[in-house]
Amino acid sequence: MTSKNSKNTLTHGTGNEKNLYIGVDLGTNHTAISTSDGKKNTILSLVGTPRDPVASKFLKKEHLYGEEALKHRVALKLLRPVENGLIKNQKEDIEAAKGLLEYVLHSVNGDREIKKYAIIGVPAQASVLNKKIILDMASEFFDGMMVASEPFCVAYMMGQLEHSLIVDIGAGTTDLCRVHGTLPDPEDQITSIRAGNFIDREFVRLISESYTDVRVTQEMAKKWKEQYSFVGEAEKEIIVDVPVDSSFLKLPITKEMKEACESILPDIVAGISKLISTYDPDFQDALRNNIWLAGGGSQIKNLAQVLEQRLELIGGARVQNFKDPVFGGAEGALKLALDMPEEFWHTA
Ligand SMILES: Nc1ncnc2c1ncn2[C@@H]1O[C@H](COP(=O)(O)OP(=O)(O)OP(=O)(O)O)[C@@H](O)[C@H]1O
Ligand SMILES: [Mg+2]
Known part of the structure; x- marks a missing residue:
């Protein structure tokens, strides 16, 4: 109807x-x-x-x-x-x-x-x-x-309906979508389950590997991630307070944070590469220069720059952050x- x-x-x-x-x-x-x-x-x-x-x-x-x-x-x-x-x-x-x-x-x-x-x-x-x-x-x-x-x-929302590629990094999934004026077809879209929740799980695993007698929950990992997430070069060391018995332990977690956040990059790079290489060759350059990060996970520090560096291998790209992730x-x-x-x- x-x-x-x-x-x-x-x-x-x-x-x-x-x-x-x-x-x-x-x-x-x-x-x-x-x-x-x-x-x-x-x-x-x-x-x-x-x-x-x-x-x-x-x-x-x-x-x-x-x-x-x-x-x-x-x-x-x-x-x-x-x-x-x-x-x-x-x-x-x-x-x-x-x-x-x-x-x-x-x-x-x-x-x-x-x-x-x-x-x-x-x-x-x-x-x-x-x-x-x-x-x-x-x-x-x-x-x-x-x-x-x-x-x-x-x-x-952005008015980017021609030759744009959206990378929406949520909690459950990272969704990549190529947009070219019409509603997208299945071949315009790629989904990966490596997104925010995946980072949290990786983060907990890496911390428990580094510090065998410390117990960190996924909620704690998520909170620290939302505060300090980054990829690429660390600006300063990240140290968090972890409750142990009746006091707190100061835990340096910079390396674990970087590795956990970077765990979603390979799928994003592979997805972008695939969506560019299977696009109409006349418009591949327009597409590679119009990549937008959205969703809560797009707030990871340095994400756009690090993706640009990794995409140099496939001829370069311009990656920008969409201003309203919520x-x-x-x-x-x-x-x-x-x-x-x-x-x-x-x-x-
Ligand atoms: N500053 C931040 N750095 C890294 N990750 C963040 C930050 N702020 C929020 N997130 C993460 O973003 C994710 C939530 O994003 P969003 O709200 O877009 O997801 P969603 O739309 O509910 O999930 P999905 O799209 O998978 O259904 C959570 O994993 C959250 O921890
Ligand atoms: Mg979402």
Whole structure:
């Protein structure tokens, strides 16, 4: 079915439209939402349900979402419904994802009585089945919706629709996508599971190899990474405090941080090389000079420069950082929703 509503006359943020357009980035780590009346929000993609009746009474809620769920995690059964960028295909995960979507929608007043049209960003290589799960899961909230490749949404946001290559480094996946004016085809996209969570796991492994009697959790590793991540040359030594017995141990972790962060580089370099070498030869130079890093992982220090150095082997490249790693995907999905021709809408 196709939407009957005219929308192309709308402008972003006027606040008095008769339809609401929505962009959603349902990520492994975070869920971001942007609406055509200028609202936006992001929460951790985390859903908690009280472990027992005592927890339920104390928390006074049947479900907790995002940061609130993380805060009360000891009293909760926690679900991360999105894994490696995809909603898990279990009933409880689909229900949790639905709850998450309802929650963020409510947080931007998007559950009021108004026609709603949404674009939901999915990883570059989401399967037909996964797209269907998302469309089914979200159908009760929207009058029309479609899924779109997340890196394409980022390219759309930047207005880089011709000969650009987006490298979206998330928590579960790194998605590479070549953009050339149309919606991307499967051969334009490459996904690697070497992304933020992979770095955290590597980091924990490397630290426990170097310091056999120190116990570091993945949460600790993630926190240190978000503070000090880098590739290439270290600017200064990184030393962190690790709790041991009743005091703290000062642990130098520069080498481990570098190695963990650099563990995602080979797949990115190989993916970029492949997407350039299989592109129309007339436009390969344009593509290699228009590479953009997006997603939370793009904040790793020196990443663009080190990628440029490694890409010298295949004739050089220009790599730049996209300025909004948190809302880029959701804002791009919203922009696409506002511009989409009617026949693209799937309706409930
Ligand atoms: N300063 C930083 N340096 C390195 N990594 C960071 C930094 N800040 C955030 N990250 C990492 O970015 C990742 C989250 O990125 P993002 O929010 O784009 O993921 P997502 O969209 O939820 O995941 P996916 O796209 O895989 O579904 C996490 O692994 C987080 O630890
Ligand atoms: Mg993402």
